Amino acid sequence: MTQAEIKLCSLLLQEHFGEIVEKIGVHLIKTGSQPLRVIVHDTGTSLDQVKKALCVLIQHNLVIYQVHKRGVVEYEAQCSRVLRMLRFPRYIYTTKALYGDTGELIVEELLLNGKMTMSAVVKKVADRLTDTMEDGKTMDYAEVSNTFVQLADTRFVQRCPMVHAPENSDTGPPPPAPSLVVNEKDMYLVPKLSLIGKGKRRRSSDEDAAGEPKAKKPKRTTDNKEPTPDDGIYWQTNLDRFHQHFRDQAIVNAVANRMDQTSSEIVRAMLRMSEVTTSSDAPFTQPLSSNEIFRSLPVGYNISKQVLDQYLTLLADDPLEFVGKSGDSGGGMYVINFHKALASLATATLESVIQERFGSRCARIFRLVLQKKHLEQKQVEDFAMIPAKEAKDMLYKMLSENFISLQEIPKTPDHAPSRTFYLYTVNVLSAARMLLHRCYKSVTNLIERRQFETKENKRLLEKSQRVEAIIASVQATGAEEAQLQEIEEMITAPERQQLETLKRNVNKLDASEIQVDETIFLLESYIESTMKKQ
Amino acid sequence: MAGNKGRGRAAYTFNIEAVGFGRGEKLPDVVLKPPPLFPDTDYKPVPLKTGESEDYMLALKQELRETMKRKPYFIEKSEEKPDIERYSKKYMQVYKEEWIPDWRRLPREMMPRKKCRKGPKLKNAKGTDKGSSLINTADILKKIEELEKRGEGEKSDEENEETEGSKEKNKDGDDDNDDDNAEQEDYDEEEQEEENDYINSYFEDGDDFGADSDDNMDEATY
Numbered sequence: 237m238t239q240a241e242i243k244l245c246s247l248l249l250q251e252h253f254g255e256i257v258e259k260i261g262v263h264l265i266k267t268g269s270q271p272l273r274v275i276v277h278d279t280g281t282s283l284d285q286v287k288k289a290l291c292v293l294i295q296h297n298l299v300i301y302q303v304h305k306r307g308v309v310e311y312e313a314q315c316s317r318v319l320r321m322l323r324f325p326r327y328i329y330t331t332k333a334l335y336g337d338t339g340e341l342i343v344e345e346l347l348l349n350g351k352m353t354m355s356a357v358v359k360k361v362a363d364r365l366t367d368t369m370e371d372g373k374t375m376d377y378a379e380v381s382n383t384f385v386q387l388a389d390t391r392f393v394q395r396c397p398m399v400h401a402p403e404n405s406d407t408g409p410p411p412p413a414p415s416l417v418v419n420e421k422d423m424y425l426v427p428k429l430s431l432i433g434k435g436k437r438r439r440s441s442d443e444d445a446a447g448e449p450k451a452k453k454p455k456r457t458t459d460n461k462e463p464t465p466d467d468g469i470y471w472q473t474n475l476d477r478f479h480q481h482f483r484d485q486a487i488v489n490a491v492a493n494r495m496d497q498t499s500s501e502i503v504r505a506m507l508r509m510s511e512v513t514t515s516s517d518a519p520f521t522q523p524l525s526s527n528e529i530f531r532s533l534p535v536g537y538n539i540s541k542q543v544l545d546q547y548l549t550l551l552a553d554d555p556l557e558f559v560g561k562s563g564d565s566g567g568g569m570y571v572i573n574f575h576k577a578l579a580s581l582a583t584a585t586l587e588s589v590i591q592e593r594f595g596s597r598c599a600r601i602f603r604l605v606l607q608k609k610h611l612e613q614k615q616v617e618d619f620a621m622i623p624a625k626e627a628k629d630m631l632y633k634m635l636s637e638n639f640i641s642l643q644e645i646p647k648t649p650d651h652a653p654s655r656t657f658y659l660y661t662v663n664v665l666s667a668a669r670m671l672l673h674r675c676y677k678s679v680t681n682l683i684e685r686r687q688f689e690t691k692e693n694k695r696l697l698e699k700s701q702r703v704e705a706i707i708a709s710v711q712a713t714g715a716e717e718a719q720l721q722e723i724e725e726m727i728t729a730p731e732r733q734q735l736e737t738l739k740r741n742v743n744k745l746d747a748s749e750i751q752v753d754e755t756i757f758l759l760e761s762y763i764e765s766t767m768k769k770q
Numbered sequence: 771m772a773g774n775k776g777r778g779r780a781a782y783t784f785n786i787e788a789v790g791f792g793r794g795e796k797l798p799d800v801v802l803k804p805p806p807l808f809p810d811t812d813y814k815p816v817p818l819k820t821g822e823s824e825d826y827m828l829a830l831k832q833e834l835r836e837t838m839k840r841k842p843y844f845i846e847k848s849e850e851k852p853d854i855e856r857y858s859k860k861y862m863q864v865y866k867e868e869w870i871p872d873w874r875r876l877p878r879e880m881m882p883r884k885k886c887r888k889g890p891k892l893k894n895a896k897g898t899d900k901g902s903s904l905i906n907t908a909d910i911l912k913k914i915e916e917l918e919k920r921g922e923g924e925k926s927d928e929e930n931e932e933t934e935g936s937k938e939k940n941k942d943g944d945d946d947n948d949d950d951n952a953e954q955e956d957y958d959e960e961e962q963e964e965e966n967d968y969i970n971s972y973f974e975d976g977d978d979f980g981a982d983s984d985d986n987m988d989e990a991t992y
Contacts, residue, residue, distance in 0.1 A: 254846055291876065294880075328830055470872075595812070747818050747819075
């Protein structure tokens with residue numbers, strides 16, 4: 237794990253779970269698999285707190301445990317899973333677009349809680365939806381269950397590995413840790429529950445108005461003591477499926493940008509057909525015949541078979557090679573080449589970065605070297621039609637930033653510099669890795685800056701919160717305009733200005749984080765796909 | 771060898787033209803310091819994407835951040851007691867739901883020791899906590915005495931470990947212990963350490979200890 241990744245994980249854990257969990261998590265990421273006692277000793281935190289932190293991390297699928305010999309249980313952190321926390325808003329928004337508010341809340345609950353049983357999810361989501369509905373209306377559990385089943389059918393949520401109960405548990409001592417078994421067949425099998433009920437609206441007396449004090453501690457809820465029928469069956473979000481969806485989206489958008497709407501619809505239809513038949517890390521889809529594609533085009537699209545064939549030929553001949561022709565039966569068999577598509581997308585990202593950072597001439601040189609694979613200094617000047625001095629300058633700038641690399645080809649065995657060719661080349665994989673690393677650093681900087689801005693204005697933020705609380709409580713008990721105005725004037729105009737600026741800055745930083753994460757997704761997918769291919 | 775133009779003259783070991791500089795051309799200056807921390811960029815960054823989906827995701831992100839802080843998974847660092855206990859703090863505390871993990875899915879060592887206080891530090895009602903903790907520690911001491919009589923080496927070690935563990939827990943006057951629990955802990959410490967040679971009350975360093983000696987500096991200490 238690179239330093240940048242570790243720093244980013246540390247910031248994410250701190251924001252989501254607090255400092256203690258962050259300490260334990262980062263320690264595990266840095267040192268790998270460790271048993272409990274060693275963690276306690278190395279981090280200097282108490283045993284109790286380490287246990288709590290580990291429970292939280294395991295619950296959220298960020299740490300896994302393994303039993304080693306002599307009964308020692310070792311804990312290992314999953315750094316990549318921690319980095320996914322940056323992408324939560326995107327997951328939730330995607331579900332909203334596909335399955336509406338109900339789906340959105342289901343996925344949100346699952347992401348925030350790590351894993352939950354279906355009944356717990358349904359109950360919570362129904363309660364939340366009921367709160368947002370008008371008075372008198374409640375959300376039925378059945379509706380929420382239906383959406384849950386839909387999500388499970390399309391594999392957006394999956395079952396967690398089950399606890400495997402060994403048969404000979406009576407004879408020997410119980411094992412130090414339960415063994416979790418992944419049952420492939422049942423991963424998306426929804427248990428038959430008859431969840432009857434409606435969401436409960438939170439009673440207004442229970443709500444904590446921010447200004448109202450709560451004198452007593454909340455009593456422990458005693459109504460969930462009896463085991464639910466699906467006890468022990470936990471569900472989690474299937475992040476791979478989401479990634480598959482994002483990848484498909486990216487490909488469709490790319491085709492739409494490069495060609496036109498119709499071709500993107502065709503590609504979308506092809507992707508939809510291969511959703512369930514192709515595994516998420518296959519380099520290309522199963523071959524689809526032109527007839528099948530014609531049948532599965534969306535209903536509103538009436539293009540003739542001939543036009544479809546023309547489009548498919550066009551797509552297959554495109555130099556980007558998103559779609560490939562694999563045979564002629566059934567009117568032509570076509571596949572979508574995921575690896576090539578991801579490679580093109582990653583390359584396009586690189587080109588765009590160079591263009592925005594160094595200018596369009598640099599971008600031209602970059603594309604040239606990319607196309608011709610290896611070029612000498614002189615050849616670059618000639619092909620790019622850029623004066624020698626500028627070309628030199630640009631090449632060295634890109635070289636120093638590691639977008640371009642030098643390849644030495646010696647003419648003589650003694651590698652004498654005067655008799656060696658120096659060729660410029662672009663190694664897309666290493667450039668992508670370098671850019672990814674930079675992205676992690678950017679997000680780290682963004683988060684740190686946001687935390688700094690918030691800390692600087694902490695006093696002002698607290699004051700504005702207090703004023704809002706006062707306004708709310710005064711309004712609740714009935715107030716006049718004059719009173720409200722007086723309270724609002726507690727915050728002076730320059731302070732208001734400051735708050736506005738702060739809000740704008742924080743929004744900008746947050747939005748930047750989300751967009752850098754899109755680039756991170758593309759680059760990570762490309763690197764993963766390339767590594768699998770090798 | 772060809773290429774030595776004479777001693778003392780600067781000569782490159784390779785053909786300078788291959789790298790792109792003409793012969794005799796002025797080479798750029800050597801840079802003697804690290805690049806600036808915030809260099810000027812020639813090209814300004816592209817503006818961020820805007821739109822409905824981006825706005826929604828932004829609002830979602832900020833909401834999630836707030837929600838996470840209120841979840842039981844967010845473990846706050848224990849703060850030292852402020853010098854003055856503010857009245858408003860009592861009302862601004864956010865009460866979190868409790869979360870009990872499913873112990874069947876976790877390794878056995880994750881469970882807090884049963885013989886010590888029940889469960890991870892939960893905000894129990896005052897009465898039951900005091901009672902159970904006192905009973906537990908009294909039980910432990912009785913067991914230790916029994917075992918000492920029996921003289922079983924291994925088991926007493928285990929028991930000692932557990933009492934140490936419970937001592938640790940008792941000494942941890944942090945996290946979600948209220949004042950009541952703190953009082954309790956003082957009581958427990960005394961009870962458990964009565965076997966010691968050191969008398970606890972003799973060297974009770976309360977708040978007065980350090981402060982007093984600093985205040986009376988004009989008085990000579992003999």
